Amino acid sequence: MRLTAEQRGIARGEAGPLLAKYMNWLVAWGAAMGAERLVPVQSVHAILRTPTTRGCSPRTVDAYIAELRQVCAHRFRCLTTTQVAGAGSNYWKESGASPEEAAFEDELRVLARQAGFQLTRTCTPYLVGNAPLRGETCAWTESSAVVYANSVLGARTTRHGMESALAAALLGVTPAFGEMLDENRRAALQIDVRTRLASVADYGALGFYASAVAKSHLPVFTGIRRMRPEEAKQLCASLPYAESAISMFHAVGITPEAPDLRTACGGRAPRVREVFTPRSLRKVFREMTDLAPGEQVDTVILGCPFASLWEIQQIAEALGGRRTADDVQLWVATSYQTAMDAERLGYAESIRQSGGRLMYDACPGSAGILGARRVVTNSFKQAHHAATVLGSRAAVGSTEACLESARTGRWH
């Protein structure tokens, strides 16, 4: 990789050992990915939270926390928002978090002030002020937000991890490879959508299907007439999770770099073509459903990725004050900012009156939630988390179907 004299100096340790370590990681990572240089970055979405170390030795936890303290002793170089916390700040006990974990999450607020990052604790930074425009260089973590930034916003980021995003925040640069370069933003696989996408969950199913057939191809969707941000969010959340880690898509007539099919494919015809039929849609739902019709449900999770204010309003109105079943926990996950708006507007109170809870800063599927054995959700990503992080059985349905399960305590 070609480095400037200043970058070489930092790598040699002229700005201290911590920056040297992070610079060397960035360079080694970039070189392995085929990058030729480091480019200035305008927006970072970083992982700054307690580690996922439940069950690990205190030594590992302490080392992890000491590292983050050291990082935060430096000043961040650009707009940096942060990923979800290790537990919901208002319901951390329900997530099974320890008081020590909760205490470190508190300490992060102090560190944020010093280092200059915004402790947004969200998987949807684009809903709370970190919303780059077309062409902006970003270094984002959160697999669904990476897809959203590349595809819906037209910004440019690769799939970052904790170390590379922190490096970008500390150094103000990131290696240019993958979707950051024009030639890697061209679609090769056309997926013609020949079925009606009636709910947000249907968009999630389309994402799972595309992830399974895409391999390393970048997909372009045709046949979708319009898409709401909440629907795009589900599509983005599914794409990295089935069989390949997709970081970008085009949707002809909808996303900014796909005015037509040919342009989306870089002036060529797509190399491969697949058709998404009503049968393919049903197949994805069937494969991700572990619950039998009529089977008891103990947990309903909405807000993966974090619910927008519009979604929360709709959930509150759909519940309409009617109680959920006694043995069902209904969770709606969102960011602190959106939760505060929902409080002010009365949606949060309305959800509580129905027996539901608005969790902010984390979601049950990523942080853990006690007592979840049979989970219903409108998100395929959350269903994946249920079957992995939570170790529970799961089913995916529309938001309405989920609320119905919350009321009756059964999967339909």
Place this chain on the structure above:
Amino acid sequence: MRPIRMVGKGLVRGQAEGEAVVSRVPLCFRTEYDPATGRVTGLRHPLHGHNLRGKVVIIPSTKGSCGNSVSFGTGCKEGNGPAALVCVRREPLAVLCCVVNNVPLICDVPEKIFAQVATGDRVAVDADVGVVRITRRLTPPAKKHRER
């Protein structure tokens, strides 16, 4: 005659030898692997129940969460990390996992590696030159290993 030597591109230097754990399905180290034990915990993953501690993990790529590298690193600190990683595709998070934790990594191996190496075979990885070698087979070559 099946070859016992496969070539890819060594991206993080180093040598390792160990039992292979092989899957045609990509793995998410954040959601499907428990760093506290080294076990694959994803209920739907074909490797569910396998322990990756000290193993040579052969997969198409990592997938899913951007938390892959945190969880992978935690596993390494706990002594539960893989000895080496071998991937077909060059996924940014797989590369980051190995760069940060100094785990030998070979990418760009041909897809047919899944027909050639089976879980339980003993393999030697030399990421300095990008070569994976089978040193001892668990099953006779005639027996086809199948997942799912």
